[in-house]
Amino acid sequence: MHRGLLPATTERRSLFDRLIELVSPGPDSREELIETLADAEHRELIPPESRAMLEGVIRMADMTAGDVMVAEPHMDLLDITAPYDELLALVIETGHSRFPVFEGQRENVIGILMAKDLLKLQRAPELNLRTLLRPAVFVPESKGLNELLRDFRSNRNHLAIVIDEFGNTAGLLTIEDVLEEIVGEIEDEFDEADAENGIYTLADGSHRVAGDTEIEAVNHAFAVSLPHDEFDTIGGLVADALGRVPRRGESVGVGGLDFQVMLTRGGAVRWFKVTRAVEAGTP
Incomplete structure (x- = not known):
């Protein structure tokens, strides 16, 4: 019985040895790792798309929410006091699935509205828009993208309001923005x-x-x-x-x-x- 297992064990060790030879002596820095990936692509061990995506993941480790956020002047927000027709027009024009909602001043974000939830007001006008709002997530500009991506995946909130060191709204960030730092590098390959x-x-x-x-x-x-x-x-x-x-x-x-x-x-x-x-x- 043991004799029958020997070839498989030998094969596994042989594969492991080959993997060690591939990466040995191994990169000592992030830049060396990126160079190793480029060399692997050149040797046709991995396709260009995979190399670009892996490089995006590596570079993302040094990036923060402030690096990729949509700056506050470019944010599309909804006014809690705006009439339904005005809200619907903005939702259709922009095509976003989620919107920060403010009251009084743009700085005062009171929640997040899902575009699909706005249709509930059309079917039931007696509903209060406030009851449809979901809690807004606030993150500092310094928050790392790796950590933010984990938060997005765990709490299912795919939009975060980014605040500066003084607590003011600096911009917003979506899970698509974070993922774009990975796959966007593929689109930039020329x-x-x-x-x-x-x-x-x-x-x-x-x-x-x-x-x-x-x-x-x-x-x-x-x-x-x-x-x-x-x-x-x-x-x-x-x-x-x-x-x-x-x-x-x-x-x-x-x-x-x-x-x-x-x-x-x-x-x-x-x-x-x-x-x-x-x-x-x-x-």
């Missing part, structure tokens, strides 16, 4: 050799443009004449044309170009997909 001033050519002939790309660089790349007297970056120009920071998936036409938001972070656009606007009458 060969720098193919880039010119933050502008990348995609396989379909469109372009991916960083939100902080200078307007003059966009003008040169697309042979257009976007104004650059008031704004330096394309993200600022597009936000001004729309009247607010555009949200992921939104498209805005400016100066003969269509800017579709591909990725946002920290209340600003990280990447646009840019195509030339189709002129009226064009088949």
Whole structure:
């Protein structure tokens, strides 16, 4: 009986030995670990997507809520005293699933409203909006993302209000924002050799443009004449044309170009997909 187990045990030890050889002598720092992952990708031991995700997890260990929050001026909040139609219009316009609700001043957040709960008021107008609010979770700017992600998973509150050292509202953070620090790195993977001033050519002939790309660089790349007297970056120009920071998936036409938001972070656009606007009458 023992003799029959020997081959399996030997095989397990052999596999363990091979794993030791793979990581030995082992990285001594976080940066060395990241370099080891890059080497593993180069040797085709792990696919690029896995390497990027693992690197995102490692880098997230040093990040705090203040690093990735949506800043307070860009927060979408609901006023507890606003009429139902006004609340519903904002919910539809923004497309969020959760909203901080304030009373009096924006700083005074009294709870969180789920968008789906707002429909209960339509079916039963006698309900009080306050009864539909869920408790707001407040976290300091210094709270680590790893710890915050554990909290989100354990308490099922997927939105937190971030406060500064003086107890004032600094911004908000969702579980999607935290996870984006992991998977968002995949979306940001581009060969720098193919880039010119933050502008990348995609396989379909469109372009991916960083939100902080200078307007003059966009003008040169697309042979257009976007104004650059008031704004330096394309993200600022597009936000001004729309009247607010555009949200992921939104498209805005400016100066003969269509800017579709591909990725946002920290209340600003990280990447646009840019195509030339189709002129009226064009088949």
